[in-house]
Amino acid sequence: MRIGLFVPCFIDAFYPQVGIATLELLERFGCDVDYPFDQTCCGQPMVNSGCHAEAAATEQLFVDNFADYDVIVAPSGSCVHQIRDNLTAVEQTAAVKHVRENTFELVEYLHDVLKVEAFPWAKFPHRVGYHDSCNTLRNLGHGKPSELRGPDFSKPRALLHKVEGIELVSPSRPDECCGFGGTFSVTEPEVSGRMGRDKIADHGRAGAEYIVSADTSCLMHQQGCAKRIGAPIQFKHIAEVLNGSAA
Amino acid sequence: MRGRNDILADIRANKPKFTAPAPAVPNYDDHYPSDAAGLQARFIEVLEKMGGAWAEPEANESLEATMRRALADKLDANSLIASNVREIKGNRRVHADDTPASLHDVDVAVLRARFGVAETGTVCFTEAELTVNAVAYLAQHLVVLLDPATIETNLHRAYQRDDYKNARYTVFHTGPSATADIEGVLVRGAQGVRSLTVIPTPTV
Amino acid sequence: MSTPDPSQTQNSAEAVREAQPKPAKARPGQRVNHASAAREFLQSPIHAQSHDERVWAMRQRRDAAAETIPEWEELRDLASQIKTHALTHLDEYLEQFADNAAANGVHVHWAGDAADHNRIVHEIFADHGVKKVIKSKSMLMEECGFRHYMEGVGIDIVETDLGERIQQLDAEDPSHVVVPAVHKMRSDVSQVFAKTLGSDPDNDDAHYLTEQQRQATRPLILDADAGMTGANFAVAETGGFVVCTNEGNADLSANVPNLHVASIGIEKIVPKLSDLGVFIRLLSRSALGSPITQYTSHFRAPKPGGEMHIVLVDNGRSKRLADERFWSSLKCIRCGACMNTCPVFRRSGGLSYGATYTGPLGLILDPSIDAYRYSNLPFASTLNGSCTNVCPVKINIHEQIFEWRQVLAEDDMIPWTKKSTLAAAGRTLASPRAYRAAIKSAHSALKHLPDWALYNKLNAWGQVRDLPDVPAEGSFHDWYRQHRLNKEDPTAGDRE
Numbered sequence: 001m002r003i004g005l006f007v008p009c010f011i012d013a014f015y016p017q018v019g020i021a022t023l024e025l026l027e028r029f030g031c032d033v034d035y036p037f038d039q040t041c042c043g044q045p046m047v048n049s050g051c052h053a054e055a056a057a058t059e060q061l062f063v064d065n066f067a068d069y070d071v072i073v074a075p076s077g078s079c080v081h082q083i084r085d086n087l088t089a090v091e092q093t094a095a096v097k098h099v100r101e102n103t104f105e106l107v108e109y110l111h112d113v114l115k116v117e118a119f120p121w122a123k124f125p126h127r128v129g130y131h132d133s134c135n136t137l138r139n140l141g142h143g144k145p146s147e148l149r150g151p152d153f154s155k156p157r158a159l160l161h162k163v164e165g166i167e168l169v170s171p172s173r174p175d176e177c178c179g180f181g182g183t184f185s186v187t188e189p190e191v192s193g194r195m196g197r198d199k200i201a202d203h204g205r206a207g208a209e210y211i212v213s214a215d216t217s218c219l220m221h222q223q224g225c226a227k228r229i230g231a232p233i234q235f236k237h238i239a240e241v242l243n244g245s246a247a
Numbered sequence: 248m249r250g251r252n253d254i255l256a257d258i259r260a261n262k263p264k265f266t267a268p269a270p271a272v273p274n275y276d277d278h279y280p281s282d283a284a285g286l287q288a289r290f291i292e293v294l295e296k297m298g299g300a301w302a303e304p305e306a307n308e309s310l311e312a313t314m315r316r317a318l319a320d321k322l323d324a325n326s327l328i329a330s331n332v333r334e335i336k337g338n339r340r341v342h343a344d345d346t347p348a349s350l351h352d353v354d355v356a357v358l359r360a361r362f363g364v365a366e367t368g369t370v371c372f373t374e375a376e377l378t379v380n381a382v383a384y385l386a387q388h389l390v391v392l393l394d395p396a397t398i399e400t401n402l403h404r405a406y407q408r409d410d411y412k413n414a415r416y417t418v419f420h421t422g423p424s425a426t427a428d429i430e431g432v433l434v435r436g437a438q439g440v441r442s443l444t445v446i447p448t449p450t451v
Numbered sequence: 452m453s454t455p456d457p458s459q460t461q462n463s464a465e466a467v468r469e470a471q472p473k474p475a476k477a478r479p480g481q482r483v484n485h486a487s488a489a490r491e492f493l494q495s496p497i498h499a500q501s502h503d504e505r506v507w508a509m510r511q512r513r514d515a516a517a518e519t520i521p522e523w524e525e526l527r528d529l530a531s532q533i534k535t536h537a538l539t540h541l542d543e544y545l546e547q548f549a550d551n552a553a554a555n556g557v558h559v560h561w562a563g564d565a566a567d568h569n570r571i572v573h574e575i576f577a578d579h580g581v582k583k584v585i586k587s588k589s590m591l592m593e594e595c596g597f598r599h600y601m602e603g604v605g606i607d608i609v610e611t612d613l614g615e616r617i618q619q620l621d622a623e624d625p626s627h628v629v630v631p632a633v634h635k636m637r638s639d640v641s642q643v644f645a646k647t648l649g650s651d652p653d654n655d656d657a658h659y660l661t662e663q664q665r666q667a668t669r670p671l672i673l674d675a676d677a678g679m680t681g682a683n684f685a686v687a688e689t690g691g692f693v694v695c696t697n698e699g700n701a702d703l704s705a706n707v708p709n710l711h712v713a714s715i716g717i718e719k720i721v722p723k724l725s726d727l728g729v730f731i732r733l734l735s736r737s738a739l740g741s742p743i744t745q746y747t748s749h750f751r752a753p754k755p756g757g758e759m760h761i762v763l764v765d766n767g768r769s770k771r772l773a774d775e776r777f778w779s780s781l782k783c784i785r786c787g788a789c790m791n792t793c794p795v796f797r798r799s800g801g802l803s804y805g806a807t808y809t810g811p812l813g814l815i816l817d818p819s820i821d822a823y824r825y826s827n828l829p830f831a832s833t834l835n836g837s838c839t840n841v842c843p844v845k846i847n848i849h850e851q852i853f854e855w856r857q858v859l860a861e862d863d864m865i866p867w868t869k870k871s872t873l874a875a876a877g878r879t880l881a882s883p884r885a886y887r888a889a890i891k892s893a894h895s896a897l898k899h900l901p902d903w904a905l906y907n908k909l910n911a912w913g914q915v916r917d918l919p920d921v922p923a924e925g926s927f928h929d930w931y932r933q934h935r936l937n938k939e940d941p942t943a944g945d946r947e
Contacts, residue, residue, distance in 0.1 A: 007927045007928075009880065009886070009890075011927065012890065012926050012927045012928055013890045013893060013894070013926055014919040014920070014921075014922060015919070015922070016922050016924055016925070016926055016927035016929075016930050017922070017924075019927035019930075019931075020927065020930060023931075035931050035935070037883075037928075037931075038883040039883075040880045040881070040882075040883055040886040041880040041886070043877075043880070045873065045876055045880075046873045046876060046877050046880075048834075048856075049830070049856060049860065049865070049869065049873055050829075050853075050855075050856030050857040050858070050859055050860030050861075050865065051860045051870060051873040051874070051877070052857055052860070052861075053861075054870075054873050054874045054876075054877035055877055056877075057877060057878070057881030058877055058880040058881045060881070061880075061881050061882075061883070086853075134833065134834070134835035134836055134837075138835070138836035138837070138839075138840065139836065145836075145837065145840055146514065147510075147514060147792060147837050147840045147841045148524065148840050149517055149518065149520075149523045149524050150524065173507070175837075176794055177794045177833045177835035177837070179794065179833060180833065181832070181833025181834060181835070182833075182834070183830075184830065184831075184832065184833050184834075185911075185912065186911035186912055187486060187830050187869075187911070188485070188486045188489065188795070188830075188831060189486075189911045189912070189914045189915045190486070190489060190490040190493050190914075190915065191486070191489045191490075191493070191795055191798045191799050191831075192833075192915065193914070193915025193916060194493055194499075194798050194915075195794055195795075195798060195833075196915070196916065198503075198798075220919055221916065223917075223919070224912070224915075224916030224917045224918065224919065225915065225916045227916070227917040228915065228916050228917050248563055248567055249561075249563030249564075249567070249765065250561050250563070251549070251561040253563065254545075254561055254563060254717070254763075254765050254769060255542050255545065255546060257765070257769035257770070258541050258542040258545065258717070258769045258772060259542045260773075261769055261770065261772040261773035262538065262539055262540075262541055262542065262772050262773075263538065263539050263772070263775065263778055265539065266539065267532065267535040267536045267539045268536060269532075269533060269536040269722060269723075270528075270529050270532040270533060270536070272529055272725065272726075272728065272729055273522075275522050278521070293742060297741065297742070297743075297745065298745075343755070347673075347706060347707045347708075348673045348674075348707065351669075351673055366732075366742065367742045367743040368742070369743060369747075374754065380702070380705075380706035380754060381702075381703065381706040381707045383702070384699045384702050384703045384706065384707075385703070385707070401728075401732075402727070402728045402731050402732050402743070403725070403728035403729075403732075404728075405728070406724050406725045406727050406728040406731075407725060407728075411689060411691065411724055411749050411751065412689060412724070414749075414751065415555075415750075415751050415752035415753065415754060416706075416748070416749065416750060416751065416752075416754065417748075417749040417751070418702065418746060418747065418748045418749065419743065419746065419747040419748075420745070420746060421742075421743050421744070421745050421746070421747075422745055423745065424697070424698050424699040424745060424746075425697050425698065425745050426613045426614075426661060426697060426698050427630070427697075427739075428612070428613040428614035428617065428630055428631070428632055428633075428661075429613070429617075429632070429635075429637050429640050429657040429660055429661060430501070430505065430635075430636060430637045430657055431505045431508060431633075432637070432657035432658070434657055434658050434661040434662075436661075436662075436665065437613050437661055437665065437697070437698035437699070437700070438611055438613075438665060438668065438672075438698040438699050438700040438703055439698060439699025439700070439702065439703065439745075439746070440699070
């Protein structure tokens with residue numbers, strides 16, 4: 001079983017530690033992980049704006065890079081949603097179908113496929129507010145969204161509960177969108193920024209020292225908002241926490 | 248200008264081309280109390296949440312007295328009480344040929360409900376109970392006689408009744424007129440009645 | 452529905468000093484600019500915060516109401532299935548409805564579009580010498596520009612829903628399908644009523660203001676020549692229709708004057724009376740969190756001596772039925788739950804949409820009415836998907852928003868600069884070498900450029916947030932080469 005590691009463009013450029021933690025974490029569980037060197041992006045920035053034709057070449061490159069792997073794992077919910085549900089600008093060949101059907105978001109892979117029981121190396125003695133990104137929550141099914149009725153569950157929280165010392169706190173609006181929204185962040189900067197500041201404040205009121213998420217794009221946005229207003233809250237990708245990042 | 252035939256033809260041409268059967272709808276009332284007292288208790292609980300009042304007649308009290316007691320702060324000697332029920336006399340009869348506007352000064356309208364719904368605390372009237380439909384909205388307050396034996400469990404059951412099929416007008420009242428259109432502040436008596444009081448009264 | 456609390460009073464005193472934000476309306480032929488209207492709204496912090504909190508409170512009450520119904524998610528499924536069934540048999544049920552209504556003694560009219568609707572109603576009024584009309588809230592009549600049309604022909608229309616009346620007196624569009632004046636503070640209402648109803652400008656108590664409106668409207672109700680309502684549901688089996696209100700204003704409008712005209716969109720059809728059990732259970736719980744609206748009124752035939760007319764309105768609906776991506780938007784029962792849950796709607800206010808339908812619902816309905824004018828609206832969303840989950844008839848709202856983006860991009864309805872920027876991004880991201888060069892230059896710019904060059908109006912990201920730092924280890928790609936590949940060869944792994 002060969003895993004192709006997909007490190008999305010903005011993680012590659014600005015958050016290499018997230019890619020490193022993902023790689024190391026998978027290796028700790030004995031996975032055979034390879035990083036295809038010519039990878040760039042999944043096409044989401046164009047598709048998110050309705051420009052599917054403009055995404056076709058990027059999507060094709062993605063498939064070319066990953067078609068030979070049994071499984072593709074990425075530490076980004078929105079990119080996995082794009083690949084699984086919206087990678088439609090290219091002809092749906094067997095290779096494209098294989099890639100779309102076998103791409104996993106990291107939390108899903110750890111929780112559903114590897115069924116990880118423990119992270120003995122991980123300690124995170126902090127109060128953490130977990131940020132359910134909308135893509136992981138509603139498009140990938142990480143948990144029960146607050147607006148649906150039914151039994152409560154949360155895959156990322158189930159994983160985080162296995163980390164020694166961690167204390168999970170919950171904001172008053174548990175899964176309110178943080179306002180990133182892909183290109184929305186630049187087409188509607190004021191609304192986006194307001195949502196980001198509200199989200200940070202809600203986590204702050206709940207006592208969170210860290211906001212942890214499975215979507216780096218949401219974190220990049222929230223971190224930028226926090227820095228702009230001087231909010232002391234810190235940010236970590238869930239891969240870093242599960243891989244034993246101290247702080 | 249497109250008329251009936253054009254619009255229907257466009258719909259025929261454009262409607263989705265697959266068959267979708269109508270689903271069977273369960274009654275969803277297994278968990279309701281099976282006894283009349285339990286159903287009445289559920290009815291009262293929701294009625295009060297919706298701003299309505301429940302006035303239980305005391306021993307040997309006339310319905311007239313129950314009404315006066317329940318509406319003590321709303322009535323005075325000059326109040327105009329338009330009653331459509333035999334049990335309470337009132338001082339103004341509503342006749343089928345009264346114009347709606349002629350009812351503008353009614354303080355209290357007294358009506359009998361056809362039935363109630365426990366799920367929502369609702370009472371139901373048709374034009375037969377209203378005589379003049381507008382009286383239930385132009386009056387300042389509404390008093391409703393409800394036979395507790397007629398309380399249905401939920402809306403699924405309520406819509407299995409035949410009342411609507413022959414009535415010209417069938418209306419559910421659930422508490423009094425209400426609005427929260429100004430800063431979300433709840434105010435009773437936005438346009439219609441300011442209060443609704445239900446008095447349990449078996450039908451004789 | 453919340454009860455007053457002391458903190459709101461204090462808030463309101465400050466709000467007197469904050470005028471209500473009034474975004475500029477797009478002129479005819481112009482594109483609505485949601486982003487700039489939303490910015491204006493957010494520049495009034497008291498209004499903005501109050502709006503978000505009040506609309507969120509409706510979402511919370513909806514959650515609490517749904518929690519009391521064990522079969523809630525099943526009911527949503529049933530409602531969706533009934534609507535699918537009704538819309539796939541719409542011609543049959545519509546005929547059945549119209550024939551039954553006619554048999555009940557109701558005059559049935561058919562309007563192909565908004566202009567037909569307005570003209571038909573005008574003719575009915577002209578035949579009866581109607582000059583003064585009271586009406587309850589109807590989104591369809593908003594869609595038809597009905598009140599505006601009637602002003603032009605000298606017929607006086609009085610709104611009887613409090614929120615709608617406030618908006619009428621302020622000459623402003625409704626901002627929300629259920630609570631039309633939810634963007635206003637009580638101080639704003641106080642100013643409007645002081646000017647138009649002569650109420651005390653210093654009294655902004657909601658009870659006082661509501662009573663002022665009641666007293667002012669009652670004589671107009673008693674004096675009206677005709678009453679108008681919309682309809683929430685039209686039942687094929689009986690030929691009757693249902694109107695749901697909390698104020699009892701539809702019942703006053705329909706029952707006080709002798710003439711009742713109801714405007715009904717053709718998609719409002721449900722096959723059977725028993726279907727109402729499903730929809731009435733869902734409607735008000737989804738909208739406001741109450742188990743039912745205070746009044747649920749079933750009109751089947753005119754009152755003795757009275758006259759009842761139904762105008763069945765298409766106005767683009769039969770055309771939308773043909774689009775396999777968007778036909779299910781016709782299931783909408785106008786509960787407003789998608790607006791209440793929408794974080795963008797709550798932050799930007801309904802007027803920022805510059806359209807009849809606002810919030811997520813507007814994003815998928817308005818472009819079908821005028822694609823160019825409303826071409827920005829499908830982009831006023833983070834695609835978070837909570838709208839789809841609250842929708843009582845399970846319309847895949849966020850997926851339709853996403854689909855509309857594609858339709859608008861393909862039809863060149865999005866700004867050229869946006870499309871060309873994304874085309875350039877697509878070219879860069881399709882080439883590993885161009886992509887690596889872009890990261891290198893971004894890192895270099897972030898490291899070396901002064902803030903004034905990074906943070907300016909060309910950088911929309913930087914307007915509200917800081918840019919990320921350049922990582923010390925360089926990109927992941929660099930790290931991987933250095934730690935996992937041939938450390939000596941700086942181009943190891945790169946494809947030429």
